[in-house]
Amino acid sequence: MSKIKVMSVFGTRPEAVKMAPLVLKLGQCPQIESLCCVTAQHREMLDTVLDIFHVKPDFDLDIMEEGQTLSSITTKTLGGLTGVFAQASPDLILVHGDTSTTFAAALAAFYAKIKVGHVEAGLRTFDKYSPYPEEMNRRLTGDIADLHFCPTLQNSENLRRENITDGIFITGNTVIDAMGYTVRPDYPFDLHALGDVDFDRSRVILLTAHRRENYGQPLENIFSAVRGIVERFDDVEVVYPVHPSPAVFNGAHAALGGVPRIHLIAPLPVDAMHNLISRCHLVMTDSGGLQEEAPAMGKPVLVLRRETERPEAVRAGTARLAGVERADIFEMACTLLDSQEEYAKMAHAVNPYGDGQACSRIAQAVLSHFSLGPAPDMFLPKY
Ligand code: UD1
Numbered sequence: 103m104s105k106i107k108v109m110s111v112f113g114t115r116p117e118a119v120k121m122a123p124l125v126l127k128l129g130q131c132p133q134i135e136s137l138c139c140v141t142a143q144h145r146e147m148l149d150t151v152l153d154i155f156h157v158k159p160d161f162d163l164d165i166m167e168e169g170q171t172l173s174s175i176t177t178k179t180l181g182g183l184t185g186v187f188a189q190a191s192p193d194l195i196l197v198h199g200d201t202s203t204t205f206a207a208a209l210a211a212f213y214a215k216i217k218v219g220h221v222e223a224g225l226r227t228f229d230k231y232s233p234y235p236e237e238m239n240r241r242l243t244g245d246i247a248d249l250h251f252c253p254t255l256q257n258s259e260n261l262r263r264e265n266i267t268d269g270i271f272i273t274g275n276t277v278i279d280a281m282g283y284t285v286r287p288d289y290p291f292d293l294h295a296l297g298d299v300d301f302d303r304s305r306v307i308l309l310t311a312h313r314r315e316n317y318g319q320p321l322e323n324i325f326s327a328v329r330g331i332v333e334r335f336d337d338v339e340v341v342y343p344v345h346p347s348p349a350v351f352n353g354a355h356a357a358l359g360g361v362p363r364i365h366l367i368a369p370l371p372v373d374a375m376h377n378l379i380s381r382c383h384l385v386m387t388d389s390g391g392l393q394e395e396a397p398a399m400g401k402p403v404l405v406l407r408r409e410t411e412r413p414e415a416v417r418a419g420t421a422r423l424a425g426v427e428r429a430d431i432f433e434m435a436c437t438l439l440d441s442q443e444e445y446a447k448m449a450h451a452v453n454p455y456g457d458g459q460a461c462s463r464i465a466q467a468v469l470s471h472f473s474l475g476p477a478p479d480m481f482l483p484k485y
């Protein structure tokens with residue numbers, strides 16, 4: 103029996119976290135030859151995820167440059183994949199989410215007339231510039247894709263609004279599958295790597311901020327609010343794994359370096375990160391992935407953005423949109439730190455984003471597309 107050749111293509115940390123369990127799942131399917139190609143749009147942050155999940159790429163384009171531009175990521179990915187596709191001739195490629203790797207890989211596959219499956223399809227803000235460039239990356243990828251693996255029902259409805267009606271599967275988000283590998287009640291934290299934070303005496307806020315549309319004034323507002331929070335609450339410590347992008351790293355260190363009880367640390371391996379979420383008091387973030395992970399662990403999330411393409415957790419009550427103005431962020435955090443009642447309203451575990459079976463559904467959907475099995479059931483949670 104000849105196998106279908108499925109190549110997963112990804113390049114950044116969040117794509118790797120969400121694609122690694124799928125690569126492992128595809129590797130277990132006897133009818134599939136699973137190949138993996140990384141663009142390495144991220145380098146160290148990608149490699150640590152690959153190590154943790156024991157995924158060894160078959161192809162590595164190694165494109166990252168310091169301070170890279172959107173054009174350089176896109177053109178290097180297009181050029182590199184042209185050769186990879188010619189060599190490997192996949193029947194289908196799988197891309198994930200909304201990065202520039204995602205869009206450029208989908209475009210390269212279209213040029214080579216290779217089918218495209220889009221994992222984490224259908225997320226939308228309907229604002230072209232926010233998040234930037236992700237909203238346009240995922241829209242363009244959606245237009246190219248033949249198969250659309252939507253985490254939620256709402257994501258599938260977003261696609262239907264764009265007249266995309268075929269090849270849609272509601273699967274849940276693979277990030278919940280990934281947490282099945284990483285989260286352990288007895289996880290051995292390296293407390294030194296966390297800045298020697300005192301979990302016994304402090305309420306720990308986990309902070310991340312890296313989005314391009316937040317560069318400049320919005321990031322400064324976020325940092326100023328966080329500084330105000332530790333000044334107001336002497337039992338609060340902030341752990342901030344700082345993204346290595348110069349626009350983030352330099353601003354974070356200038357604004358928050360040396361401030362007592364604010365720990366600026368290196369990016370954490372994803373197993374440490376997931377277990378830290380489960381141990382912290384509150385998450386403040388502009389990250390996409392953290393908006394999905396924290397609700398699953400019952401941790402309130404203040405979203406440091408003006409909008410979100412992940413409204414399900416806001417509806418379920420575990421996430422609130424804090425925006426990017428200093429006063430709003432400060433007040434919303436103070437409310438949660440002052441009022442046990444307000445905190446309790448948000449601190450309950452909900453899983454609108456997945457049930458840990460997304461990778462199985464995606465593998466089954468791929469097989470069904472090639473007439474090798476029935477279509478999967480749909481992920482339809484009640485929340
Ligand atoms: C990228 C994605 C964004 C995603 C984010 C996740 C695009 C345009 N942006 O943004 O959607 O939310 O990843 O983190 O696709 N760097 C390192 N080492 C690394 C990774 C990055 O030094 O392992 C530095 C490099 O100087 C690099 C810079 O960070 O040039 C920016 O990386 P880039 O991928 O362009 O942007 P991100 O902000 O990471």
Ligand code: UDP
Nearest residue numbers: 116119343369370371372375389390391392
């Ligand atoms: N993450 C990590 N270490 C860190 C910060 C984040 O492993 O120091 C993980 C996080 O748990 C999530 C993913 O990286 O799985 C999110 O990546 P990021 O915030 O960079 O991107 P986004 O999700 O916003 O695209």
